Amino acid sequence: MVHFQHIEYLLALALVPLMILLYVFVLRSKKNTIKKIGDPALVNQLIKDYSPAKFLIKFVLIVTAFVAGIIALANPRMPKGTTIVNRSGIDVMIALDVSKSMLADDIKPSRLERAKQFIERLIDKLPDDRIGIVVFAGRAYLQMPLTTDHSAAKMYLSSATPDVVPTQGTVIGDALKMCYAAFNTKEKKYKSVVLVSDGEDHDKTAEKVTKAMAEEGVMINTVGIGSPEGTTIIDPATGVTKTDAEGRPVITKLNEKELQSIAANGNGLYELFTNTDDVVNGIDTQLKKMGQHSITENSLVNFKNFFPWLLGLALILLVAEFFVSEVKKLAVVKKIIIKKETAALMAMLILPSLLFAQNSNTLIQNGNYAYNKKEYDVAVDNYKKAAVKEPANETAQYNLGNALYKKGDAEEALKAYDEAIKFSKSKSDQSGSWYNKGVSLQNNKKLPESIDAYKNALRLNPTDEDARFNLQKALLQQQKQQQQKDQQDKDKKKPKDDQQKDQQPQDKNKDQQPKPQPSKMTKKEAEEKLKALLQQEKNLQNKLRKVDAASPDKPEKDW
Template sequence: MVQFGNQQYLWALCVLVPLTVAYIAAIRHKRHTRKMLGNAALVQQLTNNYIPKRYGLKIMLLFITITCLVLAWANLRKSQNEKGSKGNGIDVMLVLDVSKSMLSQDVPPNRLEKAKTFLNQLTPEIEHNRIGLVVYAGEAYLQMPLTPDAVATNLFIDNASPDLAPVQGTNIGAALRLADGSLDDKEKKYKAIVLVTDGEDLDAGAKSAAESLAENGTILYTVGVGTEGGAPIMENSAYKKDANGKTVISKLDAPLLQELAGITGGKYYFLDNSSHVVNDIATQLNNMQTKPLNNNGGYMQYALYYPIFLSIAVVLLLLEIFIAEKKRNKVVMNPKKQQKPTKKANQLANA
């Protein structure tokens, strides 16, 4: 399937709109100037060495060049085949809290970066399974459906930030429901969720969501990041304050995370020693009952088309440079009427 690796860069094609408007305006200006300068036969004679079609050709080549550069930037590619051993595994949804409370610095450099480092360490240990990613704050968002592409998982994890969640807040229940809905619902086994958060929940639906996970056979492992003492929340380069002007302190809610994991038969982990937590969770997931998976634990191969677009852009740019709008030979006028070019003639030539 043909797709763009960096689809967000396609917005750059919008630059063609103002360029088209400018080109149309330039053409109209040239026509207006020709009409204003006098007799049509004289204008034609004085501008006989100018080729208007070449000007249009140069602009068209420039537009195609810009289009090719943007397509190369967006990385048009076609999936070919997945590499890796076929075998058994489970479906694992990673759920990452990206609310602004995760920017608290009670763990260095902050909670979110520590959580992302943990997930990047966990992914290689469970790459023979299918992995997906959900991020959440006030609402939950599916960032990556289940895939055997471990490299893609790490890319999405690295890009996770509060900017991905336009609605701020903390809604663990919505995140768990979305993650469970993104898993295979045909059988009540072979699936797990790893939730990484500071545990602060501003919605009352987390426990009911965990009960739904248990009914669907989904095991929940919760990972708490932060400290019980808490830390201020950084917002717009300043600490967040409440309605009374007091600094808001965000604290790790370990009891809630323990309860949620216990409802599904999972386990709670405090993220202090990342390596220890990674090894323990990976062992738990790898010891679960498995099902046959296609191309699990591998990676996707792509046919990349950006070199083609770059080559076309370079060739067209060179053509545009060497195409002249005027003829090389000078206009030969009647010897009896030959005269020096006037200022008016120069204006006509440039028009």
């Protein structure tokens, strides 16, 4: 569907009625002038070579050229079509466990890193399939909906850490529900889930959910990451071994039985992670056994712009107007020669601008091609050239920011996003630039600036769930940093305060040291008192456990 990139320029079309009124005024002025000259017969003889019809044609040509020029400035464009991709593919949702137990290093460098490596290789094996990602710990979140953009899937995968889920634990059942919600519920086949976890499920709904999904035609495959003997977990927040409520080191073990049961009930395959390529080949072979279907995908990466054609039309109309004379045949020879020269001059002035605009679009398309091939240096070079030729081209600035970000040049990427925001005319384009700027700032630990960027993106597009999710994540990170800073400040001040408190009674009350009062309580009374206090504490602990058990939002375990 055609839409205008700069719709505000269409306001200039309001000048067309004024031009028509001016034309009518000129006609009346000519008639009044003829009447004032004198004898009508003599006047008609003097103006016999004048052609009112040609005068009207000249006016129509000028007005039409003006309208075409204004519409060209507004830049009508349309997405390069809806493409029906005749691919034999399926829909695959990948559920990745990002709980703290996945940080265990019984599989080097860690379970989570190995899981990411496996998923990335699996994505490469599924070029014709749509991929979606769900991350889960104490809760499940849709990290990326189903898409054929596998490069975006890998980008989301790289950012999956325990920090993206504020509630710790492991709820496989919730993750499977989230995967099912991402599928097209009208289809009862061509759908599969690949669950990657250590199987330490802290709720017992997974089996029930698996059977329900299998009845709806969803195949569930599982990959076990970890070792049956288990190992300890290093808490990333403290850098020490994680302990349970009783102070004992937490030992996290691979729960193969749980994952095997899920795969069996989900008509899928269970694979124990040993070698990345072997596991990938096993899951890939299992997925190829499923039926496959054609995938319809909308591609909105590039737009087809119509402004060069409209500018060309305006030029042709103006040239035509120069060749149309207000006088009749014999008197126009000399005038045509003059206007031919003028038309040639106009063509020399306008054609370079058309070639200039077309050249900018060509550079952007070359940059897009290089970007998709991950040749980011080449893409940056093309986008920069397009931005130099046309600094106000928001597409060139936006794509330049993305390529610089991929290249690792965060500071230059931020400058490009600022330029894109500056020249963006629509709220959706501005929101996208603010969001990408926020991601770049957040990855460079500039949390206050990234929070402001996400807020600006949400002000322009309140429905942007990615911006809302990243904003929450950035706020949590900022809160965590502030708590650490406060603790550090407190630790710095504490020794001084304790030293002053220790020195004060020694300096001021050297001869007045307090003496302990002798206890008047018998040994038996003291033992009974101690037993009563221990019983009271035990009752309190039991009460707290009951409250925790009754809370549906608080996980039983936080790893």
